[in-house]
Amino acid sequence: MTKTSAATPPLLRRVNAGKLLGVLSSTGVMTGTGLIEATGLTRATVHAVCNDLIAMGWVVEHDPGRDDSMVGRPSRRFEFNSHAGYVLGIDVGAAKTTVLLADLRGETVAKAGRSFQPSTSAAERTSHVHDAVAEALSVAGITDASVLAAGVGVAAPVDRDGNILVDDEFWRQFDTGLTSRLTSLHGWPVLLENDANLAALGEHWRGEARGVDDLVVLLAGERFGSGLMDSGRLLHGSRGGAGEMVYLKLVEGVGDTHGIARIAREQGIAAVAASAPTRLRELPGPVTAELVFAAAADGDKVAQGILHDIATRTARVIATLGIVFNPALVVIGGAVASAARSLLPQIEADLATFTATPPRVTTSSLGDAIVGVGAVRHALNYVETHALDLDLAPRP
Amino acid sequence: MTKTSAATPPLLRRVNAGKLLGVLSSTGVMTGTGLIEATGLTRATVHAVCNDLIAMGWVVEHDPGRDDSMVGRPSRRFEFNSHAGYVLGIDVGAAKTTVLLADLRGETVAKAGRSFQPSTSAAERTSHVHDAVAEALSVAGITDASVLAAGVGVAAPVDRDGNILVDDEFWRQFDTGLTSRLTSLHGWPVLLENDANLAALGEHWRGEARGVDDLVVLLAGERFGSGLMDSGRLLHGSRGGAGEMVYLKLVEGVGDTHGIARIAREQGIAAVAASAPTRLRELPGPVTAELVFAAAADGDKVAQGILHDIATRTARVIATLGIVFNPALVVIGGAVASAARSLLPQIEADLATFTATPPRVTTSSLGDAIVGVGAVRHALNYVETHALDLDLAPRP
């Protein structure tokens, strides 16, 4: 079975410290008595553990409180030290990268981004990510030693151990370029994960799916993928491909902006362009998905027909996932999320014709931070599980 | 967070006892030295824990061994007491029920079954199950006090807590009739689970999917459903409906015997019947799926066409599940498993046209015990997680 070492008395302290830290990290300032009630530990243990956690840097102690109960010895007041360290949430997309720097409670302290051409090489992309990371750290005035982990979202299948499982030159270069560089240069644990999975993590943590443990997030933007969560756990499948629907006939031209643009070209974009308002007609460059959405909103019949078709296809995808997975909620996120909002009524109507028990459907409100927020959560998960192994104290 | 009690020193013993019991239950007779190597515990702890486990009834001690090393003090020899208790695995199908009685290693010690009409009421069905259970116990000569848990597979969505989530009269009656009766009459924990999920558990444990943790089992018999396993864990979805595909258009007439028979009737069963060999033509009653399989095997073109169509539809279902879930293996089980074996080459060929990365596909070799075996595993899982809470010793 498992080759783990034996359970010795120090394990008890670890377990209890972990529990206490969990309580503190999800609440505010707590007194000893409050911690006794929350954890079930005795007073002696609570104080011993808190002293340990203070020595480790995970907890800070405030001046004794004289708030409510004006009688008796003042209580010691403990608080999770959310500035004991920071994590990075990095979204590497096809045309831009977004970097979030967050404290240990997950509050964003800095944000940076870089845009680039989709044709940009892996090496250049790595540089852009690096620049954005440096900017975020610099803006927040945080040294790289304070960063405890970096979560990175990529548009490729990733297994449970964080390995990219697409065997092509681009991703191999990207992996060695970014992952090992961040690790060797800064000493950070770099945690890769599929971007749609991170989107699910993000929605579950701070999005529309708070409190919903069985969840599908459709990530529709430059590409189309989904993140699947069952009982609060992300699914990966055998090769990290769970939720990746690149080969599914059903999703051709659904959700991803390239597909939408292609369909528009096929179905007579002339009509769309003609009916689009001046500001859109003036745009240089080729037909884009944004143009189609805008034209439809402006009343263009062809564009509306395209979106109608897309809504039906999307409903079909949701119906399939809903039947196979039985999620409580499906969240549509990514670049098309805001545009998809107007399609929701039709999607829901179509959905009802495909299945008798459709899941609830909504659009994301996390905007373009959806993957980054999930990446932050992913990094925090790592930090939390390794918290008591890390020694934060020796910082001058 | 969790309202669990504090970690106290006895927890260490629990953890180490659990680890040691896990090693013993998956191996044979072990010496103290062997357990030291396997668990990482010290000799003193190993013996203390073993003494505890012997007192609790989980472990038996044999006479000191004088086998291999003929030198030194003879070692104490410990073995998992697989007859310390028993579990039931109960499959309640549409037309029959199968009951397996197994020891704590999962070895079947008795088997019993009952057939009935699909129209049989919930109350009568409960009686049949009860009779089969009584027969199994009687044959093995085991009292109901020795049964530690009963796993029950039902053809309905079941949530993670074992609640049937179909709100109709039949299942309500069935639930109160069987579950509460087994509990109140015998005092057994009754653990309901979806039959397809149990099939997945069974294949993962003792079937074609040993060692494969990302898995889909198609259960095709009286009905068509699937059990989904990701990283060794069963998926349930928000309402126990994960893998239940009753509303999926794609699966209409795929796999379930009623559907096959219906298609056969529609496509001109006269031809089938005419070409069927005498022994089949002599069969009384209506067209059945078995008849179609037999006729196809005999060379009947219409029947072969029907099966060809079924194979393609099955491939499409597998392709969809394979793309969405990315399992390493898809196992086809249930009543049609043996017949499906001959369709495998075509299914695999079709599959390759639907997806570039198809999962491996095979048929079950567990036969009609597929759900029962999974039910045994389900019950054993319960017993193993609650092992150290159970006191087996006081048995006169």
Next chain:
DNA sequence: GAATCTAAATTTAGAGTCTATATAAATCAA
């Protein structure tokens, strides 16, 4: 201002667990 009250912090004693080390036991070999 001193005594009293109160709730919390701290200290102390006791029990359970582990490891490490010392001692005893059981068998084979000489």
Next chain:
DNA sequence: TTGATTTATATAGACTCTAAATTTAGATTC
């Protein structure tokens, strides 16, 4: 019988928890 060898058992020490006694720091009362 004695010695070597391996295992079992016993003892001492460390770490952890709980429970109960003691101390502490401020508010209240006289």
